[in-house]
Amino acid sequence: MNFKKTSISDLHKKYINKEANVKDVIKNVIDNISKEKDKNFLITFTDKEALNISENIMIEKNKFLSGIPYVNKDNVSTKGVLTTAGSKLLKDYVPPYDATITELLKKQQAIQIGKSALDELGMGGTGLFSFNGIVKNPIDEKRIIGGSSSGSAYSVCKGLVPFAIGTDTGDSIRKPASYAGIYGYKPTYGSISRYGVIPYAPSLDHVGFFTNFAEDLVYLADVFIKYDKKDSTSINNEKDYLKVLEKKVQKNKFVFIKQVWDYLSENLKEAYLKLFDILKKDGHIVEMVSFNKNLLDAIPAMYMMISFAEGVSTSSNLDGINFGFRQEGNDYEDIIKKTRTYSFGDTVKRRFLLGSYQLRKENQELLLAKSKKVRRLVVEELNKIYEDCDILILPPSLKEAPLINEVYGTDIEERYDGDSAFLQDLLILANLNGMPSITLPFIKDNKTNMPIGININSKPFTDDNLLSITIYLEKIIKSNFNKEN
Numbered sequence: 001m002n003f004k005k006t007s008i009s010d011l012h013k014k015y016i017n018k019e020a021n022v023k024d025v026i027k028n029v030i031d032n033i034s035k036e037k038d039k040n041f042l043i044t045f046t047d048k049e050a051l052n053i054s055e056n057i058m059i060e061k062n063k064f065l066s067g068i069p070y071v072n073k074d075n076v077s078t079k080g081v082l083t084t085a086g087s088k089l090l091k092d093y094v095p096p097y098d099a100t101i102t103e104l105l106k107k108q109q110a111i112q113i114g115k116s117a118l119d120e121l122g123m124g125g126t127g128l129f130s131f132n133g134i135v136k137n138p139i140d141e142k143r144i145i146g147g148s149s150s151g152s153a154y155s156v157c158k159g160l161v162p163f164a165i166g167t168d169t170g171d172s173i174r175k176p177a178s179y180a181g182i183y184g185y186k187p188t189y190g191s192i193s194r195y196g197v198i199p200y201a202p203s204l205d206h207v208g209f210f211t212n213f214a215e216d217l218v219y220l221a222d223v224f225i226k227y228d229k230k231d232s233t234s235i236n237n238e239k240d241y242l243k244v245l246e247k248k249v250q251k252n253k254f255v256f257i258k259q260v261w262d263y264l265s266e267n268l269k270e271a272y273l274k275l276f277d278i279l280k281k282d283g284h285i286v287e288m289v290s291f292n293k294n295l296l297d298a299i300p301a302m303y304m305m306i307s308f309a310e311g312v313s314t315s316s317n318l319d320g321i322n323f324g325f326r327q328e329g330n331d332y333e334d335i336i337k338k339t340r341t342y343s344f345g346d347t348v349k350r351r352f353l354l355g356s357y358q359l360r361k362e363n364q365e366l367l368l369a370k371s372k373k374v375r376r377l378v379v380e381e382l383n384k385i386y387e388d389c390d391i392l393i394l395p396p397s398l399k400e401a402p403l404i405n406e407v408y409g410t411d412i413e414e415r416y417d418g419d420s421a422f423l424q425d426l427l428i429l430a431n432l433n434g435m436p437s438i439t440l441p442f443i444k445d446n447k448t449n450m451p452i453g454i455n456i457n458s459k460p461f462t463d464d465n466l467l468s469i470t471i472y473l474e475k476i477i478k479s480n481f482n483k484e485n
Ligand code: GLN
Pocket: 122, 123, 124, 125, 147, 148, 167, 168, 169, 170, 171, 172, 173, 200, 412
């Protein structure tokens, strides 16, 4: 079965009409994944468990995920199943409990096929830094698929499963989705429980998913967007999301940031202008808006300051004492030092170092507090934009996925300087104010034929409208831009 062509609801219908049975589907999925074993996209292949579960699934009419195979990201806790967060420090860690989202998936009788590779602890954007090896872009293996949710993006891009779980602190769902030509959605901050998800930076972390069809995002939103009292940042954004599938799209006002537009390639400009024309013909409004350029320029640095400081602080339990791998030493400090020196990769070490530096007493006011003030200004700028618009369009990437050897060993620190540096990290805007954000497939680069996505955002709590616009845009894009999508 190829899930580039079969959506969640297609498979559900097949189950209901007895045109497919769960066991055969799962066997087929396992066979397909077995052929890809050397691709590093799974840290753990839960084939045997999946097969066992498939024997006893009761397909129910309105339980859209029952019997549907999926891939979970390996920073999501799964009771009794290895959960490493892509880190050597957790390479043998088996959680004694399920994350809330794992529980929800089990309740729906969705079938976990494996746990996917990620840049260690979610820190990174390339897919090159999971402890189990490099994850490449299946469309062109010389290129990255992006990260940190690399293995999840891989499995959906290849059509191995219809959906996969991701997490997104800066853009870790939405950037790989652009590089892989698939859908990537992170809902409003706090909508999906993070209980049991190994954190990177709690004030920015979101859970979300990848699919090959816009409609599938709606079925997933309906299941996952639930208040959870176990997560102190959980908010109630529950709605009957399935209604989105019936409603006609309303007239919306779309905006694009002028200061971003100026840096787009001619190809991208042409594609966007064509899209704007179609939207206007359909009765929508499309306008350019202005965004304080100083604030845009500050995004990468501010993101680094906040996420590195939160990262080092929230990961303080990864010390070789409480969890996972331990390198023996003379005392507590020595154990931590040896364990961390041995287990963490370069990115995590560098980020922890910079994070700790800001958390020193004398630097907190000077550095960290300042970043938080800048964050507040960005949020206010976004609030202002949303006073008079519904949808903010952003380019998730300006180009197709980069070549592995162009980016190997580089990290976000190297690109905070310069006039257009912010463009690579624009999607972080949605982590700063928590707005819902979706990347859709858009065009193919005319030289490399690699996908480049489009990203849309709306005011926090308006996930339903954003989903409905996604379904609407999918149709437009499929018939006007990218016919094979
Ligand atoms: N690529 C960004 C980073 O390196 C985002 C990571 C994420 O969203 N988890 O921090």
